[in-house]
Amino acid sequence: VTELIRDARHSMWKHVCGFSHCVRAQQPANGKKGSLLRIRRRESSSMAWWNPLALIRDALTGQRVRENDLRHLVSNLPYEGLGKKKQPNRYLPGNAIKTTKYTLLLFLPLNLFEQFHRLANIYFVGLAILNFVPVVNAFEPEVALIPICVILSLTALKDAWEDFRRYQLDKKLNSMPCFIYSRKDKQFGERRWKDVQVGDFVKVLSNEIVPADLLLLHTSDRKGMCHIETSNLDGETNLKERKVVPGICEPNFEPESFNSVVVCERPNNNLNHFKCYVEKPNTEKVGAGIESLLLRGCTVRNTDHAIGFVVYAGHETKSMLNNNGPRYKRSKLERKLNVDVIFCVILLLAMCLVGALGHFFWRQALPGVPPYLVPDSNGHVVSPSLSSFYMFFSMIILLQVLIPISLYVSIELVKIGQIFFITHDIDLYDEETDSRIQCKALNITEDLGQIEYIFSDKTGTLTENKMVFRRCSVMGTEYPHKENGKSYKRITEEGRPTDSLPGNHVNSANSLSHIAVSNFSKVIDRTNSSAQETEVIPDRKLLRRVSVAESTSISSQKMDPHFDFFLALAICNTVVVSMGTAQRRRVSVLFTVIKAGSLRNIFAPKRDRTFSDTSFKEDDRFNPFPQVDDSGVFPSHSQRDESSGLCYEAESPDEAALVYAAKAYGFILLSRTPDSVTVRMPSGRVLVFEVLDILTFDSNRKRMSVLVRHPITKECVLYTKGADYSIMELLGAPGNQKNVVADTQYHLDCYAKEGLRTLCFTKKVHGEEYEQKRACFVAKAAIDGREQLIMDTAVQLETKLTLLGATGIEDRLQESVPDTILTLREAGIKVWVLTGDKPETAVNIGYACRLLEDEDLVINMSCKNKVRSHLTSNISLVIDGRTLAMLLSKDLQGRFVELAKRCRSVLCCRVTPLQKSGVVKLIREKLRVMTLAVGDGANDVNMIQAADIGIGISGQEGMQAVMASDFAISRFKHLKKLLLVHGHWCYTRLANMIIYFFYKNLANVNLLFWYQFYCGFTATTMLDYWLLIFFNLFYTSAPPIMFGIMDKDVSAEVLLGVPELYRTGQGAGEYSFCTFWVSMLDAFYQSLICFFIPYLVYQDLDVDVFTFGMPLNAVSLITILLHLSIEIKAWTVVHWIIMLGSFAVSLILTLLYTSCVTCNSYWTLQNQLTDPIFYLICIITTVVALLPRYTFHVMRNSINPSPIVQGRHLDRLDTSTKEAWIKEWRGYRGGGEVKRSKLSTPPSPSTPRTPTSPDFLGNEITLNCLNWGCPNPFDRIRTF
């Protein structure tokens, strides 16, 4: 005890003296012994003093505890009821969240501070302040505050509303109920989410949401498993398994007896990674990872309850750390716009300089002091030079509108409108998933109209990523599964499967499912296609072979390879078997219902064996498993159709396809727990395999393994599956396997040429593996270098494998992908496909989706640089990953870009995620083009973020890509309309709107400028300042916004029919240097006309200032509105209402304003309206001002019509003529109808080897590829 006290004092002293690193309880090396004790010791020491110094020290300690790399957490229960100062985890934040930016009291200052970060607002305020300086003010100072006040208060209102919404949401979340263990009550009591603290024990019931990040300690499941659904977090709807930290709370869980220390890393936002170990009082350490962590926001499924220890709470939870605000990207147009704003600033300064100089010379020229020159209050007249200096600033105030601040606000509004239309487009809506397009980045819509390069992922983006088992090769024998091909063909010939198949199912289904079907026919429609795709029709030959194999292997205790092959298919995966319980998604329940019916239909020969004719009973679905214990083999005692209720939840569709394939052959995966796998044999016997270890997939090894104890032979068997090149080198002594390997390799090549995804399956029987297994376990416990140790273990285990066979899985092209790619290419967009697949597969898909054409010159850039040449000018490039790595190196970059620029399409294979983004960045930076990246998986995230526009496809692969993207679509084909129609529209609309805005402001402000020449450059306005404000605020604000949202230069049909029209937006597009300055010159011209015609009319008449200003105002307004009407391409009702409305509003408002007695311009408009001269001026001025532009448009449209104009002519034709014309045009251009996908006709297995295949598949390259770390399709199997 004395030592303890001394230690405490010692540390005390160090604290006070600023030695902040004295307590090293966090060091894992030191922490082995009694770290819990040390932590407690520290607590007690910090309690000893009660003074300000202690408070500061306390705060510092808290800061340090939070920022430590490792955290030591203990249970709160021993401290329950003690004061806050005594809580062990008091430095860590609680679970209450606060996402609001402001508080009620500090809203105004904070919000203003926030708003003044915007340059535009500072400009406004600067002008307002300038106006308060008496010598320079151009307007009444109070009035000059109006614009800034309007803008600030509107923004503040919007911010306050948003913040209030956040507050409400926070409040709702914080007060959600949850169960926290209380020592006092000896049970879990209901509390609120905000009461959860780090170190608490929280119980989560089934279908409840996890309140904080919990380390799973106990579940209702006997084997310590818990299923969670992470759709709130990443959108993935498949169930994931979590298991309790082993050896902590067995067998009965008592929170109060939990006296271990949980040591975990600092909070981070990686949802797939977590490092932690639990140190027991006896210093034994148990490692735990993400597989034991329940994340805040997940939903517990299929598990009655789960109890966890809170490791992170509130803002430190992984879901909160992942909660980023919307992305802010600056579009190309906006960047250009900013340059032009700088031009405007220069113009403004120049005009002010002219004003100041003009004033100086005017004053200089005066021979004396005229009576109208107002002296200052002392009676002195300011000297000309000083006066002109002041005048410079007055001019800035006067001409401030030249800097189009309101343009920024308008652009925001326009983009909101554009996004509204994009998200409401029914063509971009996907029926199957009931999802619209999502726009995540709000301000780059117009970039969609300027894309020059598209970088696309293959799997899941071009293809459906709904894997279908196609063919397999077992022990060197190929089983082509012809029936499988046929059924697929039938489906494709009939059109989309959803059209024709539901009827069959309904007819064949029994009464109960019939009711279900009719109730939810819509759901079925949606799920049906996937149901159909999972069906595999067994190859008869293989089926016979399997039944023979099973009988022999069971009788002789010697495993037949065929038997092993299917066992590997069924076991070697991480597929979760879920019961179709009611609380699960309804879709999957029905999905299984339908499957039962359709299976019976198609599998007629097997009916008597696999499926019984008994009616489908509802309770089957809820309790599909036969009661088994762990003792091994069972005779089949359940003749019920248990498989009907099974639903396989795979993280990768490949795995599901394989499991379904095994199921088709009778090897039905019944359940999976961390310790066992239950499989039913074709004969009906149920085998339970004890799972000794699972070596999960990783992208370096490119394979995964399952180590099981075989229930029949009692051997330890390692089943490994993986990419062929990663497996082939690990095969054992060739021996008798030599032929098998050669044949299998040949089959693999054939599969790849067909565009199938290939996998190899191997087996290895381990004699005494206990040591290695133990080593593996220890490896997992070490918190550092754990991956490395697993890797090492895997390397030790996965050697000398025996090849069983290979599978070919088809990944079908998505609907109308070839057509989309063709159209995009016709639109002048270069499409690159970057895939992790092997070259053969990729090239095949490339041809199928018309990325590559038969007549193309395809350059295969591989290590050997073999060039295949045809006589054509279209060049396409195929690059493999290793070559790409070389090309991306500094010295070759330039030449690669040169080559790629000339290529029509480029296909990169075996590309790593990093290389994907490297390619995008290279092209984007070197060629200075607009790039778009589209992908669906986590491996595309880099690429999506590197491109100007990232598009995520919400598909089978989870939501990572979607989260990182700017736009999320559900099908690749949507890209066509998104780019060609919406992109084009958004771009032309916004570009024209911006140009118009610049024009409008200049044309309006220049009137004031010209007047300066007639008022001695004294910053006089001939209009009341209020009317000037009205002009921008009410009269001319709505039409350009409407123009930016709604104008339609060419209809969607023509844009889609003539993709060439898209090229108008590429490169500089409509918003170029030229168009900007032409419209600026036009503005100058029009303002000259608008000023000088009335001037010349009135110059000798007795006209007063405001009477003179009124026709100028009117003329300017009419000209500006009519200018817009020339630009508007299609007048809808909305256009008419807004345009006429603006005019009416301006008339009414001006009349109202000029009726105010104390106003300067009292009764001026009313007077003018009775004067015929006023109307005559308005007519002639408008005509003269607009004549050049109008004539120019007419002449250009007639003499040299742009493609857009031709498109508009096309639009005016009636529908049938238009369609005929488009058809003719496409035919003429050579687009023709889209060729049939090559994949739809399964090629014969005897496809001769083409000369290219050895180039890719030579051993040398395979090795190289491994060294270069190329990915393969398996990349997508991620460990959650």
Place this chain on the structure above:
Amino acid sequence: MVKEENESPNRPDNTAFTQQRLPAWQPMLSAGIVIPGFVLIGLAFIGIGVALLITSRNIQVLELDYTGTEQNSPCFQCSDPDQQDCVCTLQFSINSLFEGPVFFYYGLSNYFQNYRRYGVSRDDGQLYGDLSYFKEPYDQCEPYRFDRNKRPIVPCGSVANCIAVYTFRLFQIVNGQQKEVPLDGKGIAWWTDYNIKFRNPTVTPLRNAFNSTAKPLFWPRPAYELDPSDPANNGFINQDFLVWMRRAALPDFRKLYRRITEGDYANGLPAGNYSLEIAYNYPVLSFSGRKMVVFSNVSWMGGKNEFLGIAYLVIGTLCVVMSVVMLIVYAKFKFPEED
């Protein structure tokens, strides 16, 4: 269908608006279509132009400069700023009847009534007859807000201060005898100014309202004694004052002084010799301005202005020419579907 809607909550509305398929009028600006428009506008403009030109030609204008900077000018003597109460006489003759009603303007050039600080230097509250502003004039009136004795100036400000008080007398010389032409000073200001915007305080007699205020520095008489001949024409509703307070838009301006509508001259000024007696009291040398009087009659389009008519004629002709050009263009580059 109802079920379908329930099943697809995210399905966008399939309306013409959200799908951007609203029926639209798509005007095509091409030569063939605009030719008739150009011809019509051209012809209409030529018509208007001719009418305007004829009207304008019928308006007679007589401008007489009397600045007196030239040696031979009758007002040369008076142009010296040191001269006080100088009167000069201008002789002129009219060859044919100057049709009535004749408007009599005075003109000033290079006088910037639109100078900003000059323009804002007035107090509309005072001019509306609000007595509270008599004590505390609007601060924009500086330095013409209080006089040296800290008495508020009414009417304050530069505009009022600089009023040009003219006195013209026009005589027709009939047989060597001067016959005074009666000048009508009523209704020369805007009706709204006279009746609504400007008001005298409701104090009788008017001069009591101006107690303890000072007259503007440049003024010879206080506001309530502006027109000794007509008591009703005093204070802020003095017609000359109103005309002056409506600031001219341009530095060379004219302002209405009187109308000749009465007596023998109701039909206009007959041919003959006239003499104009000018009380020369507003020196313009300090801003190199010029002073003049203008006699003019007006038509429906106001004063004489040839520009508008010429502009209409020119633009009308241009439109017609353009339509011919368009016709040629149309013949050469017409679109197939325009056939």
